[in-house]
Amino acid sequence: MVGARCAGSPTAMLLARRGHRVLLLDRATFPSDSPLSTHLVHPPAIMRLKRWGLLDELRATGCPPIHEYGLECGPVDLMAPLPPADDVDVAYAPRRRVLDDILVRAAVAAGAELREGVSVQELLTEPDGTVVGVRGRTKEGTVVEERATVVVGADGTRSRVAQLVGATEYHARPPLLTSYWSYFAGLAVKDVPTFRANHKYAFAWPTNDNLVLVGMAWRAADFKRLPGGADEVFLPAFDEIAPAFAARLRDAERAERWMSGSVPNFFRTAHGPGWALVGDAGYSRDPCTASGITEATRAADFLAEALHDGLSGARPMAEALADYQRRRDAASRPFYEYTCDFATLDDYPADVLQLLDAATRSEWHAAGLSGLFAQTTSPQEFFSIDSMARLLTGPQGAELTHWRLRALRALVGGPAGRTRLARGLGQRLVNGRLGPLGSYLTTAPPAPPVVTAPTPS
Numbered sequence: 001m002v003g004a005r006c007a008g009s010p011t012a013m014l015l016a017r018r019g020h021r022v023l024l025l026d027r028a029t030f031p032s033d034s035p036l037s038t039h040l041v042h043p044p045a046i047m048r049l050k051r052w053g054l055l056d057e058l059r060a061t062g063c064p065p066i067h068e069y070g071l072e073c074g075p076v077d078l079m080a081p082l083p084p085a086d087d088v089d090v091a092y093a094p095r096r097r098v099l100d101d102i103l104v105r106a107a108v109a110a111g112a113e114l115r116e117g118v119s120v121q122e123l124l125t126e127p128d129g130t131v132v133g134v135r136g137r138t139k140e141g142t143v144v145e146e147r148a149t150v151v152v153g154a155d156g157t158r159s160r161v162a163q164l165v166g167a168t169e170y171h172a173r174p175p176l177l178t179s180y181w182s183y184f185a186g187l188a189v190k191d192v193p194t195f196r197a198n199h200k201y202a203f204a205w206p207t208n209d210n211l212v213l214v215g216m217a218w219r220a221a222d223f224k225r226l227p228g229g230a231d232e233v234f235l236p237a238f239d240e241i242a243p244a245f246a247a248r249l250r251d252a253e254r255a256e257r258w259m260s261g262s263v264p265n266f267f268r269t270a271h272g273p274g275w276a277l278v279g280d281a282g283y284s285r286d287p288c289t290a291s292g293i294t295e296a297t298r299a300a301d302f303l304a305e306a307l308h309d310g311l312s313g314a315r316p317m318a319e320a321l322a323d324y325q326r327r328r329d330a331a332s333r334p335f336y337e338y339t340c341d342f343a344t345l346d347d348y349p350a351d352v353l354q355l356l357d358a359a360t361r362s363e364w365h366a367a368g369l370s371g372l373f374a375q376t377t378s379p380q381e382f383f384s385i386d387s388m389a390r391l392l393t394g395p396q397g398a399e400l401t402h403w404r405l406r407a408l409r410a411l412v413g414g415p416a417g418r419t420r421l422a423r424g425l426g427q428r429l430v431n432g433r434l435g436p437l438g439s440y441l442t443t444a445p446p447a448p449p450v451v452t453a454p455t456p457s
C-alpha cells in the first residue's frame, strides 16, 4: 500500500483484519497534517468509522459534531439536518493529523506493517508488465525494495503509482476553483454555514481545539487575477457575499497561516495486472463539496472487498478488481457531476433559484439539499420528476410564480401528469435547467443502491 492516509490506511486495515499480509508505506510520518484539506467528513464516512470501531476514538478528540449543512444564495436560505447514512446523521471535521493518525494506528493494530518516511519511486515489473513490487528510498537515502502480489497506489492526486502504470484518465476536467482558508479562534460557528454569490463560495465549520475553519473559493481564472494575497482579498470577499459573517470574522483571531489549494477533476482506470488505485490516486474532484475523504473511505471499503476476493481465490483477481472499478464509478459519478456543476459557480437562473428556495421550505427537500452535499441523497433522486412533482404540487408549489415552474406544475401536477409522456417531458425540462448536472442526468442510469437517504412518505 503506497500512501497511508484516508484511502490507504482503511484499505490496509480491512485487509489485515481479514488475515492478509499488508505493508503500508508513506513518505510522511504520523501524526501529520495533510496540507491540502479542509477535512469535513460527511455521514457516509462517519458511518464507516463507526462500523470499523473507530468513531468513539474520533469523538474522544473533542471534535464537535455537525448536524446541519446550510447554503445562503440569493433568496435561498437553507440550514437543514443531514439525511442519515444508515443510522448516522452526523458529520465531523477533524484535523487530518487527528483523523489520519486514528486510521493509520487502526491499520497497524489490525496487523499491517507501517514504514514511514519511505518514498516509492519505481515499480518492479515482470517482462509482461505485471507489477510485482516497489522500489523506493528512506529519508536517510537507503534503497528499499519489496515484492507484493498487488501494489495499491493510495498516494493522492499526483499518484506516482498511477503515473508509473500509465493509468488513463476519463471524465477529466481542469481545476475549477481555488480557495484560501485558515483557522479562527473566538468565532462561534455551529454546523456548516456556506454562502454562494458573485462567482464566489464561502464556507465555515468547527474543528478540533475550539477552532473554526473558514474558507473562500474563487473560480480558478478569477483567483489568478486577484489583486493581492489572502490578507488583502479574504475579508473584502466576505464583506461582498456574507457581510454579517464578515463582521463576526473581524472580531475573531486568525490562529494559523493561510492555506490555499485546488485540484484537477478526473477518474483514473483503477486496476491492472498486479496493481490498483484507491482514493485521490484513482478519482479526484473539486473540493467545493468537501467529499474526498468520504469518497476515499468508500473506495477503500470496495477495494478491500475485491482484493480479499482475489487474494482468497473466491474470484479471479482481474474480475474482482474490474467489479471494484464499476462499483466505485457507479457510486461516485453522480456526486462527481454534482460537484463539477456546483464548482462552475455560475449564477443560477431565476427559475432554479425559486425552485431551490421552495425546496428549503419542504422538509424532505431541504434535507435532500443537505444530502446532495453530504452524499446521502443522490442527484438522480433529488432532481427526479417524482421528487420535483412533490415539491411543485405541495404547499410550497403554490408560491411559485416563475412561468417555467408554473408550466412544469401544470404538466406533472394533475392526473395527466402521471402519464409517461408528461413525466418524460417534465424530466427533460428539469434537466435542461440544471447546467452541466442536467446534461449528466439526461443520460444517467438509475440511482445506485449506495444511497442511504430515507425515501419520502
Ligand SMILES: Cc1cc2nc3c(=O)[nH]c(=O)nc-3n(C[C@H](O)[C@H](O)[C@H](O)COP(=O)(O)OP(=O)(O)OC[C@H]3O[C@@H](n4cnc5c(N)ncnc54)[C@H](O)[C@@H]3O)c2cc1C
Binding pocket: 002, 003, 004, 005, 006, 007, 008, 025, 026, 027, 028, 034, 036, 037, 038, 039, 040, 041, 042, 118, 119, 120, 121, 154, 155, 156, 157, 159, 160, 179, 260, 261, 262, 263, 278, 279, 280, 281, 287, 289, 290, 291, 292, 293, 294, 295, 296
Ligand atoms: C483544497 C482542498 C480542500 C479539501 N477539503 C476536503 C474536505 O473538506 N473534505 C474532504 O473529504 N476532502 C477534502 N479534500 C480532499 C481530500 O483531502 C482528499 O480527497 C483525501 O485526502 C484523499 O485521501 P488519499 O488517502 O487518497 O490521499 P492523500 O490524503 O493525498 O494521501 C496520500 C498519501 O500518500 C503519500 N505519498 C504520496 N506519494 C508517495 C510516494 N511516492 N511514496 C510514498 N508515499 C507517498 C503522501 O505522503 C500521503 O500521506 C480537499 C482537497 C483539497 C485540495
